[in-house]
Amino acid sequence: MYKKVRLKDTVEVPPKHLADVTPQRVKRLLQDKLEGRMDEDVGSVVSVVNVHDIGEGSVLPNRPGVYYQAEFDAITYDPQMQEVVDGTVVEVVEFGAFVGIGPVDGLLHVSQISDEYLAYDGENQQLASTDSNDTLGVDDAVRVRVVTKSIDERNPRDSKIGLTAKQPGLGKHGWLEQKREERQASTEG
Secondary structure, three states: OEEEEEEEEEEEEOHHHHHHOOHHHHHHHHHHHHOOOEEOOOEEEEEEEEEEEEEEEEEOOOOOOEEEEEEEEEEEEOOOOOOEEEEEEEEEEOOEEEEEEOOEEEEEEHHHOOOOOEEEEOOOOEEEEOOOOOEEEOOOEEEEEEEEEEOOOOOHHHOEEEEEOOOOOOEEHHHHHHHHHHHHHHHHO
16 A cells, blocks of 8 residues: 655765755655665655755764754655555466565465465466466556565665455456456356
8 A cells, every 4th residue: 555654864964964954855865765665663765845944963983974863754655454455467487476465565475375285387487277278477557455465674675565356356366357247257157
């Protein structure tokens, strides 16, 4: 879920910019420091959008910059447990598919995609059903639900988000459309 949140953080202003400690300068420094960072409380910082207050600067021994406490608004993305989200398959591997949801990727394990057996087709970068013509590949749009979440603030790339597509209304968009058409045909006939 995307949110706009008010945060406080300390930012170092290098000596060459000390004559220009403006909200715009502090915003750029905060963007460089925070955007793309994962935080367990607020999720992934997508963008710093507005600086409200810049406190008094502090100097630390043996450090050339001046440190300012800033209060600012940020847009964050924090996938909530049980949240249903739309995403795009960004990579297919033997054990499942990585799905881009917002600025992060989650794992849709092969056991959580379908009740059918899906075989890995490395040549075509897809998972293919042995029972039907269903395939799931890179760039496919999917609707999934967040089932596990483990955020690693120190190494954001090690954060893990688990997804499922096994409940009704979830799965590859093409499969969902096909099921909808089949339901309409059966009610009209």
